[in-house]
Amino acid sequence: MRTSKMKISLALVSCILLVCVVNAEDAVVEEVTDSSSEKVFSPVEEVKYVSPEPDGDVYLAEYFDNPEAIGTKWVKSQAKKEGTDESLAKYDGQWAIEPASKEPIPGDLGLVMKSKAKHAAISCPLEKPFHFTDKPLIVQYDVTLQNGQECGGAYLKLLQYDKEMRLSQFTDKTPYTILFGPDKCGNDNKLHFIFQHKNPKNDNFEEKHAKKPSTKLDEYFSDKKPHLYRLQVYPDNTFDVSVDYKIINKGSLLKDMVPPVNPLSADPAAVKPEDWDEDAPEQVIDENAVKPSGWLEDEEIMIPDPTAVMPDDWDEEMDGIWEAPLIENPACESAPGCGKWTPPMIPNPEFKGKWRAPLIDNPNYRGKWRPKDYYFDPNPFHMFSIVCFLLSFFFLF
Template sequence: MMLLKVIALLLAIGCLNAEVYFEEKFENDNWKTEWIYSKHPGKEFGKFVHSAGSFYNDADLDKGIQTSQDARFYALSNKFDGFSNKGKPLVVQFSVKHEQNIDCGGGYVKLFDCSLDQTDMHGESPYEIMFGPDICGPGTKKVHVILSYKGKNHLINKDIRCKDDVYTHFYTLIVKPDNTYEVLIDNEKVESGNLEDDWDFLAPKKIKDPNAKKPEDWDDKATIPDPDDKKPEDWDKPEHIPDPDASKPEDWDDEMDGEWEPPMVDNPDYKGEWQAKQLDNPNYKGAWEHPEIDNPEYSADDNLYLRNEICTVGFDLWQVKSGTIFDNVLITDDIELASKVAAEVKNTQAGEKKVKELQDEVQRKKDEEESKKNADKDDEDDDDDDDNTESKQETEDNGHDEL
């Protein structure tokens, strides 16, 4: 009983120590003053608008910031009190809704240190983490997980597919102090592993021994030609022969057309290039494997997970077709809190689908009515054309009668 109380106390202490570094639900218009647009020269930037989109579960709660102009760069950021995730999990979570059925564009966030000049944020600005979906045509539908290490950006070595429908989806990245990570979509784990294994942060532990060479007498041929196998004397036949059924055309003139030659056809007796039968090689030693040695340039790092300073979150992306809604941004060390927030996505999606199905049905009926109107108008036009034709014919006939 005492042990259970101690465990409960430790869990309570852990909850008390959990921190929310940044949270943004875009519930009102405060974001217009708290978030800063970049003014980096040479870029044509688009504007965000406060909207729940054209279909939603809750008109107020589902409001986020929506890209509003096609073929634009977007660069918007928010600075908060800086923190380090030393010894703690780092959770980055937000929701994305591509209700425009996006064809090409980013849907990710970036986390920066405190040195970022928000009014000059652009694609080359150094960042700590880039995370979220990226879609461009049928070939690119991935979740980016890019981490900075010693000033260089490193992409994850795994291919994580993102959602590509028109509904809201939550994306969650968890980086733990034991150098492991998880990626979740809609609160379900889609990828996980070890930072050292899945990113090229460090030099490889092993390298091929530069002093090792395959022995000259190493035989790596599994089979050899049978030395006793001889090519048959009647083997060699031409691949093509003159067509035996062809005959010289009757109107062929040798002086004018030259000497007639029958066209060539495939030779049914052609057997191809002769090759001796293969036998197992008695001297076969298998494929030679280059021996490896410890890489002197490898150095382990227990702090691959560590971000010494994070204090800015930003949307820095390009979209061909606008309409994406970003919402529910959460940066914390509380994994349970993030999971609880993301769990609401099922209700959000159910509401969105219900409203969209009703809208689609209304649109379908409208299209049917419009199509019927157009068909009726075409019939009326055809009738008018027939009447005009008959009237013209009557006029011509009357004219002939008078003559």
């Protein structure tokens, strides 16, 4: 296993977002020509980092320019995660504020998670609480997975107000309003947007997850480059998620969350179209496919290993007839294929699957009966106020 590192700068604002990130790529090389018409290049002045000055209604702006911020402004969790093996339960991952490991800019520092296979959480209070009223919430942070990422999370949580909350005792059970950021294990690449919706009748909270984006996320976890993750949530109950200013997910808090804020039912007025064939297969044989030249139909893909020898202690009466183990047929290595050729399958343009009526808000929904528990929430943007910003990471390798 190798240590995964993360360099982060972040800002949380209500309506105007200002983040200044200086990159080495921003340096400009000016081309000039001397008297001999040969191309020469003027020297480039060294890029020096200057800490941005945020503007607007800012609730938190942090650029990690001060190495002393850990333990003062930023508080590390020292708690234990319940129901986890003792060796992994402690939030004892180590943090540092230091330059990037590759191509650092003088004076530009970042928060780096230094530990592997450790839970790590660090947080600080906002300048003032953010209330979900008539202003959009905009939160963004810059993440560099300096050694790539195979398994682990690098997301943030915006914490709810709790009079008993102690940041040094943060755990995964600490109440939050929004969870946002990248998470990966194996081939499962995610960019979470989750918010806690409060049932207005019984005050219970339930997680609502944004539907998974269709955009491929692989490169963000593997290219070892900085990426700017941004979430915007608006008073009209819409949201969008972007990476490097490219929107990769957007939708409605009312229509595009799982499970939905308000339960749905099949539209009773919907009618299956006459041309809807439920029996059409999902894939069909590609009628235009042609067997590749040189395909060896008389050769098996796997053959008995000609070098294998029956073990001396093999007893055919007890162990059965001995057969050599199979190996890949060497004759197939240079051929386009072996064995009986069959045309490949392609998606069936006529496939529609089983028809189902589209879902609409169920006017008769009551759910599991509880006294006076029915509700319909038309404005889920009115979430629980945010008072704290927390970065919560866990890297396996």
